[in-house]
Amino acid sequence: MTGAPARSTATRERLARAYLLRVAEPPAAALSAFVGRHGPVAAAAAVRSGDCPERVRDETEARRDFDRAEEDLAAGERLGARLVIPEDDEWPAWPLLCLDLATCRGVPGVAQPIALWARGEPRLDESTQAAVAVVGARAATGYGEHVAGEIAYGLAGQEFSVFSGAAYGIDGAAHRGALAADGVTVALLGCGLDAGYPAGHVVLLNKITEKGGLVLSEYPPGTAPARHRFLVRNRLIAALSQGTLVVEAGRRSGARNTATTAGALGKVVMAVPGPITSAMSTGCHELVKENRATLVTSLEDVVENVGKLGVPLPEKARPRRSTDRLGPDALRVHEALDRREGKSAERVAVESGVSLGRVRGLLPELELDEFVERCESGWRQAGRRRARQEETRDRRKEGR
Amino acid sequence: MTGAPARSTATRERLARAYLLRVAEPPAAALSAFVGRHGPVAAAAAVRSGDCPERVRDETEARRDFDRAEEDLAAGERLGARLVIPEDDEWPAWPLLCLDLATCRGVPGVAQPIALWARGEPRLDESTQAAVAVVGARAATGYGEHVAGEIAYGLAGQEFSVFSGAAYGIDGAAHRGALAADGVTVALLGCGLDAGYPAGHVVLLNKITEKGGLVLSEYPPGTAPARHRFLVRNRLIAALSQGTLVVEAGRRSGARNTATTAGALGKVVMAVPGPITSAMSTGCHELVKENRATLVTSLEDVVENVGKLGVPLPEKARPRRSTDRLGPDALRVHEALDRREGKSAERVAVESGVSLGRVRGLLPELELDEFVERCESGWRQAGRRRARQEETRDRRKEGR
Numbered sequence: 006m007t008g009a010p011a012r013s014t015a016t017r018e019r020l021a022r023a024y025l026l027r028v029a030e031p032p033a034a035a036l037s038a039f040v041g042r043h044g045p046v047a048a049a050a051a052v053r054s055g056d057c058p059e060r061v062r063d064e065t066e067a068r069r070d071f072d073r074a075e076e077d078l079a080a081g082e083r084l085g086a087r088l089v090i091p092e093d094d095e096w097p098a099w100p101l102l103c104l105d106l107a108t109c110r111g112v113p114g115v116a117q118p119i120a121l122w123a124r125g126e127p128r129l130d131e132s133t134q135a136a137v138a139v140v141g142a143r144a145a146t147g148y149g150e151h152v153a154g155e156i157a158y159g160l161a162g163q164e165f166s167v168f169s170g171a172a173y174g175i176d177g178a179a180h181r182g183a184l185a186a187d188g189v190t191v192a193l194l195g196c197g198l199d200a201g202y203p204a205g206h207v208v209l210l211n212k213i214t215e216k217g218g219l220v221l222s223e224y225p226p227g228t229a230p231a232r233h234r235f236l237v238r239n240r241l242i243a244a245l246s247q248g249t250l251v252v253e254a255g256r257r258s259g260a261r262n263t264a265t266t267a268g269a270l271g272k273v274v275m276a277v278p279g280p281i282t283s284a285m286s287t288g289c290h291e292l293v294k295e296n297r298a299t300l301v302t303s304l305e306d307v308v309e310n311v312g313k314l315g316v317p318l319p320e321k322a323r324p325r326r327s328t329d330r331l332g333p334d335a336l337r338v339h340e341a342l343d344r345r346e347g348k349s350a351e352r353v354a355v356e357s358g359v360s361l362g363r364v365r366g367l368l369p370e371l372e373l374d375e376f377v378e379r380c381e382s383g384w385r386q387a388g389r390r391r392a393r394q395e396e397t398r399d400r401r402k403e404g405r
Numbered sequence: 406m407t408g409a410p411a412r413s414t415a416t417r418e419r420l421a422r423a424y425l426l427r428v429a430e431p432p433a434a435a436l437s438a439f440v441g442r443h444g445p446v447a448a449a450a451a452v453r454s455g456d457c458p459e460r461v462r463d464e465t466e467a468r469r470d471f472d473r474a475e476e477d478l479a480a481g482e483r484l485g486a487r488l489v490i491p492e493d494d495e496w497p498a499w500p501l502l503c504l505d506l507a508t509c510r511g512v513p514g515v516a517q518p519i520a521l522w523a524r525g526e527p528r529l530d531e532s533t534q535a536a537v538a539v540v541g542a543r544a545a546t547g548y549g550e551h552v553a554g555e556i557a558y559g560l561a562g563q564e565f566s567v568f569s570g571a572a573y574g575i576d577g578a579a580h581r582g583a584l585a586a587d588g589v590t591v592a593l594l595g596c597g598l599d600a601g602y603p604a605g606h607v608v609l610l611n612k613i614t615e616k617g618g619l620v621l622s623e624y625p626p627g628t629a630p631a632r633h634r635f636l637v638r639n640r641l642i643a644a645l646s647q648g649t650l651v652v653e654a655g656r657r658s659g660a661r662n663t664a665t666t667a668g669a670l671g672k673v674v675m676a677v678p679g680p681i682t683s684a685m686s687t688g689c690h691e692l693v694k695e696n697r698a699t700l701v702t703s704l705e706d707v708v709e710n711v712g713k714l715g716v717p718l719p720e721k722a723r724p725r726r727s728t729d730r731l732g733p734d735a736l737r738v739h740e741a742l743d744r745r746e747g748k749s750a751e752r753v754a755v756e757s758g759v760s761l762g763r764v765r766g767l768l769p770e771l772e773l774d775e776f777v778e779r780c781e782s783g784w785r786q787a788g789r790r791r792a793r794q795e796e797t798r799d800r801r802k803e804g805r
Binding site: 029030062063064066067068071113114148151152231232233277278279280281282286287290293294299300301302303306333336337340354355357358359360361362363364 | 429430462463464466467468471513514548551552631632633677678679680681682686687690693694699700701702703706733736737740754755757758759760761762763764
């Protein structure tokens with residue numbers, strides 16, 4: 006930045022990072038660490054001159070003469086996008102910390118991004134405060150899209166941001182579900198913000214930014230989509246959310262890759278089951294079988310797993326039959342009785358195989374609890390009506 | 406048996422156990438232990454006279470005057486059934502041992518049966534040597550019945566006996582699947598063998614015995630079905646098989662009870678997932694979430710889990726893409742290349758972001774492995790045909 010002495014530090018840092026973002030194909034572990042040590046301006050100068058450690062040179066040598074930082078920032082502005090850099094208040098330093106920790110532990114390919122291109126109103130850090138990634142197969146089934154949409158809708162309704170990758174299938178259904186609940190949804194792309202990819206989701210991406218969501222990418226404007234970029238992008242989906250939910254995934258899929266990365270980053274990984282006859286659920290089932298993901302079957306499960314603090318979990322509604330809490334003898338006595346005709350204690354003893362003494366002790370207990378009643382000819386089961394009243398009373402007791 | 410001094414010991418034991426089976430409603434833990442200590446003949450005499458420990462008296466007092474042993478054995482004979490007793494060679498002592506162990510550990514309601522009524526040709530002990538229980542909801546879905554039938558068919562084809570409870574839904578589909586493979590299937594009833602229950606499965610039960618299977622019950626002829634008897638019966642399904650597979654189950658169901666019992670008996674418990682939108686899969690999903698069952702999605706999974714010895718497992722067919730084993734740089738170089746047009750190493754370096762030196766090293770390596778090829782204008786991706794040849798060669802190398 007030698008030619009621009011009048012520029013503010015902030016501008017120089019942004020220009021330096023824009024340059025570095027284009028010079029190195031992410032994830033650039035050595036460069037990322039180099040920038041961390043020396044700051045973006047000095048690091049950019051060193052990279053440009055080639056006067057940098059060999060590993061940094063390896064990552065930057067091929068494109069180091071491509072200084073299009075000014076153009077990129079201008080192009081971003083035309084797209085309504087900003088370059089969010091670690092020096093900005095909205096940089097999500099805390100969620101991205103897991104990338105450094107994983108890199109230190111030797112996990113490959115999860116280096117920090119140098120900066121992130123962002124389109125949309127919300128502050129990036131705020132949108133990651135309570136965030137769940139909902140990802141899955143492009144060739145999703147109707148079942149998978151339904152589930153993704155419903156869970157994303159529910160998450161958005163509970164103030165979670167829904168992160169996904171803007172692909173067809175599950176990703177699209179997740180974004181749409183969050184939008185339908187007027188929630189915040191964040192799309193992470195594996196190409197430039199202007200790539201118009203996937204073509205059928207250009208309208209969806211515009212809608213996301215118009216309706217209070219974010220579209221993010223670490224790739225400069227003009228970068229074309231590529232398979233390796235989607236894999237690289239997946240680490241950001243995993244890092245920026247508290248947990249990753251895989252709704253449908255084939256045996257080999259990008260969604261499984263996101264799940265594996267999320268696991269390596271120490272994040273919660275969840276998978277939705279489906280019919281074993283559906284190839285689109287195979288990846289989810291394998292994640293569970295390999296203990297890489299927790300099986301979840303409802304919005305409540307997802308919320309419980311990502312553990313949003315301060316939000317009380319709705320108690321699970323468990324259907325209960327009133328005789329459930331009876332002991333084995335009491336159950337046998339109860340079943341030996343008839344609904345209409347009365348029976349003597351002696352007959353109940355013979356039919357139930359419970360000793361007469363015990364039957365004589367149990368019948369009044371069961372009467373107290375309104376399971377049985379006396380009648381002219383002996384004992385009989387109490388009517389259904391009573392059992393139902395009893396259930397209602399119980400629920401009231403339990404405050405439901 | 407004082408009135409029959411001429412009878413053989415075997416007959417006296419059988420009569421004593423027939424008497425005890427009717428006198429005590431199973432599971433009769435105290436009686437079972439008492440018979441184990443004193444033998445059936447002495448135990449029966451003690452029970453009949455009332456001169457026995459209080460806990461045994463509690464279990465037998467109500468019916469101790471009902472001596473219908475002779476009639477029961479005659480009724481069994483008319484039904485084509487035999488009373489299998491622990492003194493018989495075919496008694497499945499080894500699988501039933503888990504009931505004693507669990508009872509010792511304090512698991513309630515899992516006492517040894519006093520004897521078992523059996524209809525059908527196979528020896529009971531042999532039918533339990535490699536056995537899997539396939540159980541599930543009565544109100545099963547088409548999906549559940551399909552899966553139960555297919556897995557039972559496959560198990561029978563691999564010489565496993567298929568145990569189940571003869572109920573509508575999953576149980577019936579499991580029995581039918583095993584029959585279709587000409588395998589051994591065993592139905593355990595919660596009523597007498599002559600109860601004709603469930604009514605719609607009388608034909609199925611006859612078919613099971615005609616086609617080399619077994620129908621079993623610990624209830625004497627004439628015993629009516631009852632809810633508590635199905636729960637008590639479930640312990641035998643669990644005990645007599647190496648593992649229990651739950652195919653579909655509502656949140657509360659007998660199948661869940663069988664699974665829980667199987668777990669308490671130290672047996673393998675497996676559950677098949679299904680759509681989270683299906684109430685009939687809820688019980689299976691809960692078993693997995695509560696770590697009470699292992700998720701299984703195929704016949705191979707089931708066989709692997711019950712661990713039949715001596716049968717080699719079919720290797721899982723994993724689809725593989727030929728570029729999968731490339732490192733990140735090689736993958737980027739490969740993706741920067743075109744299928745038709747050639748590119749120079751310099752251009753590949755810029756487009757992939759990999760340093761020129763590394764690109765120059767990688768291209769010949771990739772060429773050796775037939776991922777890329779030289780052409781007039783530089784380097785391009787090798788044709789699909791080659792990649793396919795390469796996969797074939799690999800498979801040959803791996804001996805598949």
